[in-house]
Amino acid sequence: MLDIVVSIALIAVVLSMIGIVYRVIKGPSTADRVIALDSLGISLISVIGLVSILLRTSVFLEVILLLGILAFIGTVAFSKFIEKGEIIQRDRHK
Amino acid sequence: MTDISDILIILFILIGAFFSVVTAIGLIRLPDIYSRTHAASKSATLGVMCILIGTLIFFLTEEGFFNSRIVLGIFFVLITAPVGGHLISRAAYNAGVKLWDKSIQDDLAKKEQFEKEKEGSRY
Numbered sequence: 162m163l164d165i166v167v168s169i170a171l172i173a174v175v176l177s178m179i180g181i182v183y184r185v186i187k188g189p190s191t192a193d194r195v196i197a198l199d200s201l202g203i204s205l206i207s208v209i210g211l212v213s214i215l216l217r218t219s220v221f222l223e224v225i226l227l228l229g230i231l232a233f234i235g236t237v238a239f240s241k242f243i244e245k246g247e248i249i250q251r252d253r254h255k
Numbered sequence: 256m257t258d259i260s261d262i263l264i265i266l267f268i269l270i271g272a273f274f275s276v277v278t279a280i281g282l283i284r285l286p287d288i289y290s291r292t293h294a295a296s297k298s299a300t301l302g303v304m305c306i307l308i309g310t311l312i313f314f315l316t317e318e319g320f321f322n323s324r325i326v327l328g329i330f331f332v333l334i335t336a337p338v339g340g341h342l343i344s345r346a347a348y349n350a351g352v353k354l355w356d357k358s359i360q361d362d363l364a365k366k367e368q369f370e371k372e373k374e375g376s377r378y
Contacts, residue, residue, distance in 0.1 A: 163313075166265045170272035170306070180279030184291075192347035193288050199339055200278055200295040203332065207271060207306040210325075214264075214313050225307070225328040229335065236339035240346035 164215065171211045178204045195239045202232030260316040267309035274302030287355035288347050296340025303336075304329055 181204065184197040206228050213221045238248050281294025311325045354361060 177279030210310040233335040244346040
């Protein structure tokens with residue numbers, strides 16, 4: 162019962178990731194692509210949670226934390242690049 | 256006991272999968288970037304938090320102890336996902352991405368124009 166429900170949820174999450182990939186490809190501005198990639202990473206976190214339920218193992222749970230941190234850092238870096246044109250500023254007193 | 260925990264896990268996982276699908280539909284169908292950010296940051300956060308709570312309950316009944324890595328993951332996603340949405344929509348506004356053409360009010364543009372006029376009258 163639990164395995165069937167987890168498989169259905171996994172299929173739903175993967176289909177929604179395909180829908181998000183459509184926005185990554187089509188999105189008119191760069192910020193659209195960045196926000197779609199951010200939610201793609203967050204969907205990947207839930208995929209890893211569901212897969213670790215299906216395989217009944219708890220060794221993948223570090224990957225959840227790691228993906229959360231990496232998605233956040235990537236979004237912050239991209240938004241700073243869109244806003245100011247550089248990620249790490251050379252001259253602070255401008 | 257196992258049956259009750261199974262029902263809880265199934266409930267949380269189905270809610271999480273539903274909100275993931277809602278995120279994808281919102282990202283595809285909403286008209287401009289600000290409403291798409293609204294859909295992505297809120298419903299994706301709620302969906303992944305529900306799925307992680309289901310995983311937490313599963314490993315609580317499977318292994319018998321509280322798995323702190325999932326709790327940290329839930330907490331981190333709860334903190335950082337809305338911050339990421341805010342940053343990217345602010346960067347899009349400052350980079351000059353247009354609002355939806357049917358949106359009525361843009362107070363931030365009015366404020367910036369007002370401050371520009373004030374600077375102009377001072378000099």
